[in-house]
Every structure is written in structure tokens, then in C-alpha cells.
Amino acid sequence: MRRLLQEPLLHFLILGALLFALYSRLQAGVPKAADEIVLSRGQVQSLQAQFQRVWQRPPTAEELQELVESWVREEIFYREGLAMGLDRDDPVVRRRVGQKLEFIVDGTTPTPPSAAELQAWLDAHTDKYQIEPRYSLTQIYFDVARHGEKLGADVAAVRRALDGGKTPAGDATLLPLALDDAGASEVKRIFGKEFAEALKGLPVGAWQGPLRSGFGVHLVKLSASVAGRRATLDEVRAEVERDLLHTRTAETNAARYQKLRARYTVRTDQTGTATN
Amino acid sequence: MTIWLVTGGCGFIGSHLCAALVAAGQRVRVLDNLSTGRRENLVPGAELLVGDVGDPELLATPQGRKWYDEIRGGKGAEAAIDIITSFGKGQLPKGFPVPGTAAYRNAWQQTIKAAETYNEPGRFTAFIGFEWTSNTGGNNLHRNVIFRGSGPQASLVEPFTTQPPLGSDNPVDLWKYMAATEQKTGSEVLAIAHNGNLSNGRMFPIVEAFGKKLDKEYVQTRAKWEPLYETTQTKGTGEAHPFLSPNDEFANFEIWDKGNLDGSVPKTKDMLELEYARAGLKNGLKLEAQLGTNPYKFGMIGSTDAHTGLAAVEEDNFFGKTAPQEPSPERMTAVFIDNPKTGVKIMDWEVGASGFAAVWATENTREAIFDAMKRREAYGTTGPRMIVRLFGGWDFAPGDANNRMPAAVGYAKGVPMGGDLRSAPQGKSPTFLVAALKDSIGANLDRIQIVKGWLDKDGKTQERVYDVVVSGGRAIDADGRCKTPVGNTVDVENATWTNTIGAPELITVWKDPQFDANHRTFYYARVIEIPTPRWTAYDAKRFGTKPVPGTTMVLQERAYTAPIWYAP
Secondary structure (H helix, E strand, C coil): CHHHHCCHHHHHHHHHHHHHHHHHHHHHHCCCCCCCCCCCHHHHHHHHHHHHHHHCCCCCHHHHHHHHHHHHHHHHHHHHHHHCCCCCCCHHHHHHHHHHHHHHHHCCCCCCCCHHHHHHHHHHCHHHHEECCEEEEEEEEECHHHHHHHHHHHHHHHHHHHHCCCCCCCCCCCCCCEEEEEEHHHHHHHHCHHHHHHHCCCCECCEEEEEECCCCEEEEEEEEEECCEECCHHHHHHHHHHHHHHHHHHHHHHHHHHHHHHCCCCCCCCCCCCCC | CCEEEEECCCCHHHHHHHHHHHHCCCEEEEEECCCCCCHHHCCCCCEEEECCCCCHHHHCCHHHHHHHHHHHCCCHHHHHHHHHHHHHCCCCCCCCCCCCCHHHHHHHHHHHHHHHHHCECCCECCCEEEEECCCHHHCCCCEEEEECCCHHHHCCCCCCCCCCCCCCCCHHHHHHHHHHHHHHHCCCEEEEEECHHHCCCCCCCCCEECCEECCHHHHHHHHHHCCEEEEEECCEECCCCCCCCCCCCCCCCCCCCCECCCCCCECCHHHHCCCCHHHHHHHHHHHHHHHCCCCCCCEEEECCCCCCCCCCCCHHHCCCCCHHHCCCCCHHHCEEEEECCCCEEEEHHHCCCCCEEEECCCCCCHHHHHHHHHCCCEEEECCCCCEEEEEEECCCCHHHHHCCCHHHHHHHHCEECCCEECCCCCCCCCEEEEEEECCCCCCCEEEEEEEEEEECCCCCEEEEEEEEEECCCCCCCCCCCCCCCCCCCCECCCCECCCCCCECEEEEEEECCCCCCCCCEEEEEEEEECCEECHHHHHHHHHCCCCCCCCCCEECCEEEECCEEECC
8 A cells, every 4th residue: 555655656646636626627617618607606606706805895795796697697798799890890809908918917926126226327318306496485565556657666675675775575475485495496486487487696685676477476585595406316316216117117018019019010001192 | 620710809890700600510710819819709609819910900911910010120110001091991900990990999098098198106197097078968077087096007997978778877877887897807996976056956966866866975986086076177167156155255266157067047046956066065064964874975176187198287378278378369259059949058258267176185195195085185166276274073172274394284183174073072172273385486375265164053154264274464353354465466458477475375273263062064164365467468468359248358267176074
């Protein structure tokens, strides 16, 4: 008996039988005849699991029956439709099948880049990773319509008062009267591009202007101005990695398509096609 | 006895393999990282080890291992081609994602991944969410479901669909899904409906919905999950309708009232009350009186609903709603919806370059913005990036409008947009501090209005529009209306305009002159810009296209705030 149990042939036979059983089991979902629909235990479990992911509870017996029935219904329509060739020349089916292929092969994560690769990417795209200028400022606002022709004189008067150490008010406004360490993009968002551009290189510590914005004109005093500069890798590592990976994925996808494309000969008949 | 180790045994194929082995009397041990596999798939009788061997399903085979190594080694394209070739020959290893398994979930995973990758707290907030596209019979009940939480939380569930038996086209079922989702993920969620104007009388029901009479549960549940409503977007604006608000001369704005989304059923007048936001806000007061909860206590936002991947819209740079409406000489004369059976036809020129959602959040993060949306502290615009403030209280005085920081006095003395006024002091009327600042690169403002809606002593809904502050020193008459239009600088032919009329900002304190403390009431602000060229004017100029008769070429952009409600 012990000898028999150690017999490789027996092992082979048992394993073979097991594989055969397994194979037929796995094939259970495949129709044995055109008019037969078999749902394996696994498929039913899958329907159950799908339900559970949506509803966070297992289906009731009734709901499960409904899931099975709806699956069967879909399967029958699908088979009948296939038999009629309804999948052919259908742009939706065509696109969906293509999408599924992309889903499957898109799961390929590119290799995480090394520090040297990140640095090289940063060096090649310095304009994308600028640390923007930052400003701390106080502003006095003048509503153009309110002052009319006297605008220039009124602004000059306030300017003189400011230079004389007084603290005159401008017109009431919803615009912030001061910004503390605001990035250029924030200044632009609040006051508009023209105003933000005008701050570049403006002397610090004294009242300047008038500067124009979409709202009117402003007298501005900068208390701090930090020029923009190139970012170091440590400051923008996450963005650099994200953008590099994004590009690599796009390149992989493009290369994949080109390889596939190379397997085909494409002929287009464009006779009688109008173009401009 | 042999112990079988099945990697990825919680996946679709893996669990089948386990089932077969267990059935064959074998001991099975499953290794799965549960990233795509599900614990509930574990076959009874098998042991589970949670762990990772790269991609367990795929790595179960030498071929899978080879591909894995190739991908890691930067040869993703080669691996992909090999995968495709093997698939074609029917030689894919068991465990490879096939329909019904992981690959199907990829779309949701990619959505989550995109939001996670580009979310930069403090700088750029990207939410995880999906659209639930209920559209049975062409009647639009679409809702966007937004998650407060993170990717790992959202990954625990899948989006709700509209197809039975797994999904449902009834919002009541969506709300059940949302409750279960919060339970499972620990992430709060909310839903924002849009395009009631294409629901053919189904967006804001007042008697029954989906064959069921509205009851306490319906109104409570809706109020819980839907704090905001998208009032304006590319497929028309749904704040007010001229038929419902004949005394509101600004109500006729980007209206789509010919039928439902696919034009299969033409619109009838009785549907309008059940699909425009202002009517919904009014009927909400009525339902609150009947059922104890106001189901339509929502703030208003705008969004684009663009399918172009572009988040922003501008009249002078409008890339359309979907790719076919990208700028071209033809788009102004093309057809967007055409249902020859019903005669419902909507032209591409009717698509609006609208709108934006604005939220008053304490910081630029998912959590803070979500919480602000939940408390309805939000407003919508039809395109300009205006700054709009609205506070309500009992003690705002005219001098508060001179305050340089309206928010400071606003929060100190009242509640912001989306809030509630309660316990009216004897003999006092509600007061409002309202302010608007124009878009820094946009047009000046014409006026700010307060729209008031209430339930009168006979249980009937009423509405009234007040002009509360106007530009250029124009008079506001005793009836609360300014009868002088702001003017018009638009040169349609050249698609130009100037900011020589209107005001860059407007602010005032307004007191309701006809307040009755016994009436349920709401107030919201509407800010109107001076006239500017519509995108169609820019197209006509740039492409030299002759517009079809009736094409709108000039518009007055606007913003709507969430209301402030008063209840006796």
C-alpha cells in the first residue's frame, strides 16, 4: 500500500483527474448547448458580491432571484443579438470593446522614477515649476465713476497726505485693503492680471501708483516683495513625480498603440471625398 | 496533505478555483491584498491571508510574472502587446482580469485616482464623485454624488447606477445607497441635482414621486442628502421662468422649456412649477407646513456639465458642452436636440456658456468645502467670477454697508447665505447685508436684487423681487423696483462692450418692508451684470457666421445666492 502511495503514476492520475474536474468546474458557466444557460456557483456569488458593494448588505433571496433573472434576461438578449450579428457595425459596441482593452492594458503602472530622473525632468521643465513671487501690500482704492474728472487730482491729494504721514481713506470697497504674503496668482485672482503684473519690481516701503485694475485705480504700498524663482526638487517632488509618471504612461500607451498599429496594413479609399 | 496556496483567491477567477479545490476536499489558503478581491468572495472552508505579491491574480502564473517584471522594467508596451496577443489566442493565464472582474472597476478606480493625484489641499481641491444619470423616458433627474473623504474610503463602494436590479432610477433608492455608503466608508456624501428644466415636471414634486405619495420620510430624506441644487449650466438656466414669474423681467434667461432631455415629450405649462428652482423653494415652504420638513431647502450653484474636460466657461472663449459644439463656423446653426416625432428641437446656439459654483469655505480643502456645501453657504453664477455676500439678521443698520469688512459684521450680527432666521423679535423685520464685487476681468454690475418667497395666511405661495441697490444713482421707486434700465454698450457686430456703465461693486443693507412674522419666508440675492456679448456674438464675429433668426446675442450674466430662511 505504502509503495502504491509513493507511485508517481498514481500521483499523476490523481492530479490529472483533479485538473479535469477543475476544468469542467471552471467551464460550468460556458453553455453546453445553444439553448442552455448555466450560472455557476461562482457567477451567482459574483452577482451577490456586486450587490453587496452597492448596497453594503447581501441581497435577500428575492433580490438574488431578481439579480439572476436579470442576468439571464440579459444573457438571452445578448445571445440572440449576437446571433443576429447586432454587435457588428455598432459604434457603441466598437467603442466599448476598445475601451475594455484599454482598461485591461492600462493597468500597467510605470516604474517609479529615480531621484536623478526627477531632477532631469525638473531641469528640462523649469518654467512649469516656478515658485511664484509673493507680496505683502496695503492698497487704497478709487472708484473711477465716483471721482469723474477729478480722479487725478483726488488721487494726487491722497498721495500727498500719505507722504505727509497721514492715513487718509480711499473709497469703501469689498476688495481687501491689505494682503499678507500672497502669491502672485492670488493677487491676480483678486485684482486682475494688470494689477498683479504692475507689482513686479515695484519698490518696497513707500506708496506707489496709481496702479490700474478692472475695479478702478489704487495707491499701493508693498511691505514685502519676494521675487519668483526656480523651484528645487524637494519643493516640488510630488508634482514632478506626478507629471513625469503621467508623461511616461502616455508614452507607454502611445508606444503600445504604435506596436499594434505596425501589425496592420491600412488602406483608405478616399476617392470622391471632399476636403478643405 | 497538500495545502494549496491561491493568490488572488478573493477575485472572480481565484474564488472559482478555490471553490473547486474545496469541493475536491483540498485545504486551501488564499493570499489576497483585497485591492480588487473581496473578502466576501472568500470560499467557505478556505483560509485567508491578507497580503501582497505585486498583482496576486496575475502573478499566479509564470506568464503573469514575466509581464509583471517587464512592466516594472519599463517595458510596459511590450507586455501589453503580449497580453493582447495571448488574449487573442485564448492563452491568458487564469486570474487575468476579464469582464466581470477588476477591469470593470477600473473606471471608478481611475476617477478616484485622478482626484487623489491632483488634489492639493490649500491650492487645488479635487473631489471624488460620480453622476447618477437617472433619465427614464428622457426625463432628467441627474444627480452628482460627491464624497467628503479620501480615495481609500471611496474605493470601498462602487457608484450607484440606474439599471435595475442593481441600481434604480428613483432618487429615493439613491438616498438609501448614500446612507449605506456613509456607513460603509465613513465618508460623508451629498447629492446635487441638475437640469430640472428637462425633467418634465419631476424634479421638485409636490404630491407624489414615482407613484408614491410624498410623506414625512421623503421630505426628511431629501432634505438630508440634497443641500444644493445646480440652477444654471450649459443646458439652460432653471432659476425662474417667465410663466411662473410674470413680474420678473429678468426671469427670461437662457430658458430651455421645449421638452425633456431627449425631446421625446413636449413641455406643458403645468410642468414648470415642478422644475424651476424658485418654484421649488416656494413649494418647499408649503411641504414644510404640511409634513414638518422642507425638502427643497437648497442653496443654488452653477456648474458647466461640460463633457469637454474643460472646467471653465467664458462667453469670449466658449468651447461648447460636448466635442461637437467646439468652436466652428457651423455650430451656431447646428442642432443640439431634434426629435422629429414631437417637433422638439433645440439649437446649438441655445447652449449656454454657464456656470460656476462658489463656496464660502474656511479653507481650500475637501473637508472645509464639503462642510460649506452641506450648510449651503454657496452661490452660483452664470459665468462671471463675482464675489457675493449675503447675511441676514434682525439688527443690520445702514452704516454696516460702509464697513470695509462686510463678512466681519455679517457673521457677528447675522447668519450667512444658506442659514436660518428664527424667533423674530417683537415688531422687528429681517435685515440683510448684501454685497457684490464684479469679476476682476469681467463686466460691471447693474443691480442687486432680493427675491422673497413666502407662504401666505391662506397657505398659498407668493413671490416678490426687490431691487435693493442699483448702479449709477438710478432711483428705486416706492414699490422697491428700479424702472430705469442700466443701458447697453454692446456692439453686437464687433462683439465688444465697455465698462462705462454699471458699478464695479455694490453693497447695501436692506430691510423687508412687508414682513409678516407668521409667514414662512425665504430671501435670496440675485446680482445682475450690465449687458455683454453672448458667445454667439463672438462666434458670429470670428467665423463670419450669420445667426439664425431669434438667436440671443446679448445677455446679462448673474449670480444667485443660497436663500436665508425664516420660519415662525
